[in-house]
Amino acid sequence: EIVLTQSPVTLSLSPGERATLSCRASQSVNSNLVWYQQKPGQAPRLLISDASNRATGIPARFSGSGSGTDFTLTISSLEPEDFAVYYCQQRYNWPLTFGGGTKVEIK
Amino acid sequence: EVQLLESGGDLVQPGGSLRLSCAASGFTFSSYGMGWVRQAPGKGLEWVSLISDSGGSTNSADSVKGRFTTSRDNAKNTLYLQMNSLRAEDTAVYYCAKRTGATSGAFDIWGQGTMVTVSS
Numbered sequence: 447e448i449v450l451t452q453s454p455v456t457l458s459l460s461p462g463e464r465a466t467l468s469c470r471a472s473q474s475v476n477s478n479l480v481w482y483q484q485k486p487g488q489a490p491r492l493l494i495s496d497a498s499n500r501a502t503g504i505p506a507r508f509s510g511s512g513s514g515t516d517f518t519l520t521i522s523s524l525e526p527e528d529f530a531v532y533y534c535q536q537r538y539n540w541p542l543t544f545g546g547g548t549k550v551e552i553k
Numbered sequence: 554e555v556q557l558l559e560s561g562g563d564l565v566q567p568g569g570s571l572r573l574s575c576a577a578s579g580f581t582f583s584s585y586g587m588g589w590v591r592q593a594p595g596k597g598l599e600w601v602s603l604i605s606d607s608g609g610s611t612n613s614a615d616s617v618k619g620r621f622t623t624s625r626d627n628a629k630n631t632l633y634l635q636m637n638s639l640r641a642e643d644t645a646v647y648y649c650a651k652r653t654g655a656t657s658g659a660f661d662i663w664g665q666g667t668m669v670t671v672s673s
Contacts, residue, residue, distance in 0.1 A: 480659045482598075489648055489663035490590075490598065501661060533598055537658025541614050542600040 448472055448536050450545035458553040465521040467548045469534035474514045478538040481510055481519045484547075485530045493532075494519065524550070555579035555662050557649050562667030569639050569671070575632040575649030575664055583607075583627040586652035588660060589634050591645035591669075601647070602634065605656055617643075639671045 449472040459465055469479065477497040482490040492501040494510035497517055507522040521528055529552050534545040561573040575587070589601040602613040602623040611623050622635040632649050646668050650660035 478658070482660075484598075489665055490660075491663070492653075492659065492661045495653060495659045495661075535598070535600075535659070540612055542603070542658050544598040544600065547597050 447541055448475060448538065448543050450534050450536060450543055452532075452534060452545035452548045454548060455546070456549045456551060458551050459524055460553045461524050461526055463524050465519075465524055465528070465550055467519040467521075467532055467550075469512075469517040469519070469545050471515045471517075471536060475536040475538035477513045478536055479510075479512065479517045480535045480537060482533045482535065483528075483530050484533065490533065521550075555651075557651065557662060557664035559647065559649050559664040559667040562647065562669045564670045564672065565639055566673050567640060567671055570635070570637045571639065571669060573634040573636065573647055573649075573667060573669070575634075577630045577632065577651070580651070580662075582625075582630040586654065586656055587625060587632045588650050588652060589623060589632075590648045590650055590660070590663075591643075592648070592666075593642075593645045596645075599645070603652070603658070604632070610656075636669070639669075641671050643669060644671045645669060 451470045453468045479497045481494040484490040498510045531547045531549045558576045588603040604611045604623045608625045620638045624633045646666040648666045649664045651662040653659045653661045
């Protein structure tokens with residue numbers, strides 16, 4: 447099973463600041479890495495697929511990068527609606543696995 | 554509008570059974586694989602199962618293998634999760650989700666979730 451480790455667990459930032467979230471895989475997943483956003487009481491929302499492809503309707507301030515074992519989700523300038531929990535997920539092999547999440551909170 | 558609507562969540566005793574349903578609308582259901590993902594209270598996301606567009610291929614997490622069965626009825630645009638031999642650790646919100654393709658392992662549309670509580 448591929449283990450995904452997300453860091454930091456919590457990120458305290460102010461609106462307008464840049465957020466950098468990390469996801470590290472226990473073995474290579476090539477570019478088969480997905481990012482989701484989840485707000486309290488809501489279902490997850492797809493942000494990024496295949497490590498760097500923004501999903502339909504996702505603002506350009508969200509970007510993904512990386513391949514192999516190290517991946518980054520960057521939010522260039524935080525908007526109030528971006529404070530949420532972010533999960534990475536690998537779709538390289540079975541079982542599909544998720545990281546533990548990074549909570550981006552208002553400082 | 555693309556929409557997934559889960560139902561069937563309930564309070565059930567350990568060892569009991571439950572069937573979840575997920576009604577799909579706004580897209581060609583039979584062209585996409587589907588999946589189930591769960592989230593225990595206050596915890597992260599856990600993949601449960603996947604099913605191909607035709608229903609001919611399924612895959613599930615070891616934690617539910619042999620107890621949960623995923624199926625679909627393309628004529629009714631509905632996904633199912635039959636849950637047997639339920640345990641306390643199965644307590645979670647269960648989300649159905651649309652895969653981005655027939656066999657993709659990414660999910661682009663999610664339902665609102667249905668709560669399953671396993672407790673005596």
